[in-house]
Amino acid sequence: MIKQKAIVLFSGGRDSSFVALLLDSLGYDVTLVTANAGISPNSWKTAAKPAKILGFPHELVKVEKYIYEEAAKIAEKDGFPLNAIKHIHLKVIEAIAHKYHKTHTTIADGTRRDDRTPRLTYPEMQSLEDRYKISYVAPLLGFGHKAVNHLSDVMFEYDKIWTGKKPTAEYEIELRLVLEKRKKGIVKKIFPKNHFHSVVTKVKKR
Amino acid sequence: MIKQKAIVLFSGGRDSSFVALLLDSLGYDVTLVTANAGISPNSWKTAAKPAKILGFPHELVKVEKYIYEEAAKIAEKDGFPLNAIKHIHLKVIEAIAHKYHKTHTTIADGTRRDDRTPRLTYPEMQSLEDRYKISYVAPLLGFGHKAVNHLSDVMFEYDKIWTGKKPTAEYEIELRLVLEKRKKGIVKKIFPKNHFHSVVTKVKKR
Numbered sequence: 191m192i193k194q195k196a197i198v199l200f201s202g203g204r205d206s207s208f209v210a211l212l213l214d215s216l217g218y219d220v221t222l223v224t225a226n227a228g229i230s231p232n233s234w235k236t237a238a239k240p241a242k243i244l245g246f247p248h249e250l251v252k253v254e255k256y257i258y259e260e261a262a263k264i265a266e267k268d269g270f271p272l273n274a275i276k277h278i279h280l281k282v283i284e285a286i287a288h289k290y291h292k293t294h295t296t297i298a299d300g301t302r303r304d305d306r307t308p309r310l311t312y313p314e315m316q317s318l319e320d321r322y323k324i325s326y327v328a329p330l331l332g333f334g335h336k337a338v339n340h341l342s343d344v345m346f347e348y349d350k351i352w353t354g355k356k357p358t359a360e361y362e363i364e365l366r367l368v369l370e371k372r373k374k375g376i377v378k379k380i381f382p383k384n385h386f387h388s389v390v391t392k393v394k395k396r
Numbered sequence: 397m398i399k400q401k402a403i404v405l406f407s408g409g410r411d412s413s414f415v416a417l418l419l420d421s422l423g424y425d426v427t428l429v430t431a432n433a434g435i436s437p438n439s440w441k442t443a444a445k446p447a448k449i450l451g452f453p454h455e456l457v458k459v460e461k462y463i464y465e466e467a468a469k470i471a472e473k474d475g476f477p478l479n480a481i482k483h484i485h486l487k488v489i490e491a492i493a494h495k496y497h498k499t500h501t502t503i504a505d506g507t508r509r510d511d512r513t514p515r516l517t518y519p520e521m522q523s524l525e526d527r528y529k530i531s532y533v534a535p536l537l538g539f540g541h542k543a544v545n546h547l548s549d550v551m552f553e554y555d556k557i558w559t560g561k562k563p564t565a566e567y568e569i570e571l572r573l574v575l576e577k578r579k580k581g582i583v584k585k586i587f588p589k590n591h592f593h594s595v596v597t598k599v600k601k602r
Contacts, residue, residue: 194546212422215421217550217601296543301538303518303521304521304522312509315510315540316510319542325539325540325542326540327538327539327543328538329535329538329539330538331509331537331538332507332533332534332535332536332537333531333533333535334521334525334531334532334533336525336531337502337531340400341422341423395423
């Protein structure tokens, strides 16, 4: 049996770190990738340190800026960012599939079952797998927030970065910049407050 | 951190075996349970040998026969067994929650993303978790059939039991008996042919 090579979409946070360790323990050869559109060209580097802590190779996937323009229009129309972030997520997964489908069998992300994470629909998953002949896996889809939080607490120490305070490797950072450029003051209106991203600082248990 | 105790609904097949090993590797204290309504009182024992091979304690959960009567009516009306099996599945998960929620934090099953496995809806998962204060996890929900089959092939050797040929610990066995008693010949009409259940015979890799 040839070892399967998996790309894990990685923000440096607990969820994508958990997915990386899980796939590694299942025997996959893991490479982490972080998306960036060049709008905040250094923010993806926030994920570099957690990647090093986990011990997997880490690569940048460049995505097109117009995707964030499209997403900004969606967020403006909705008055909240969820569907905009979902739009970016699907486009990023497609960019990853396009780049890696000839060398890797599997693309994974940290989508959870019941948080407001961006999520591919079932037809989107199927379409992706059929077009690129890859497996899309989202191991946390089968876990609720209580279970994921428990597992994360067992596995990781992490910093909480309050959203908007410092750049992180999340899509949100670049989306905020595009939105604010289009319409001053909008970010404060449509993004939820008191929301944090985690950045893994230590693996306690593998 | 107290070790969390998980009940894994277990048929002896690859999927529930995979879930048991996965939760074990994540640090859960795993107990396997197999459901039986006393209609085919020994069929659940098919799961006993795989349970021993995996090395986890294995218990019987008795469920009420009327659940299978209700399911039989659903299958008769539908002309196919999927919704009937889903009905049994939800009732079995509830029986497990009722029996174990005071001693265990987590109930898990081998539901996959894109096979015709019986599946709890998202509101059913939420309701179960809220009523019993437990976590419901279905780790294979995030994996497509290609990925699951790959992982199973790496982990297990297994026998294929063609459905209807020999009793296995699946709900289907008792549902078939109830249906056939209600209406002779119906089982042959409504169950798919060339369908097999796996029974794990060896763990190749943990």
